[in-house]
Amino acid sequence: MDNAKNISESVIFPRGEKTPEAFAKYFIGTSYLNMVVPFDSPLKCPIGNVTFEPGCRNNWHKHPGGQILLVTGGRGWYQEEGKPAQELQPGDVVEIFPNVKHWHGATRDSWLVHLAVEADVSAGSAEWLEPVTDEEYDKLK
Secondary structure, X not given: OOHHHHHHHHOOOXXXXXXXXXXXXXXXXXXXXXXXXXOOOOOOOOEEEXXXXXXXXXXXXXXXXXXXXXXXXXXXXXXXXXXXXXEEOOOOEEEEOOOOOEEEEEOOOOOEEEEEEEOOHHHOOOEEOOOXXXXXXXXXO
């Protein structure tokens, strides 16, 4: 069974559509988004099911209110500025404190699926920064 089929069968929430252009410009590669809890929810805690194709990653960015990642499938990477990248696997939980510069995405040979929980959206929107270069990404093993 190929990796894509394996991931699609292990996903709890539907994969969704290709990430809308408003956000896709902050990704290298192809990603998909299904908003489990929408941005305009009265609870003010949007949750997106984000699926990264192999090799896909987002740009460096910061969340003024913080973010929580709940990994549900595949393998990937998470890195904070100035720290080594850590490999992500299903069941991993990453707490990202407010305004910590970071990126996340799939490994070269695996899809990655995670729920991205936006914390304290009243603090403001994500600040998108520079792309993770091929040179930075290719160093990861």
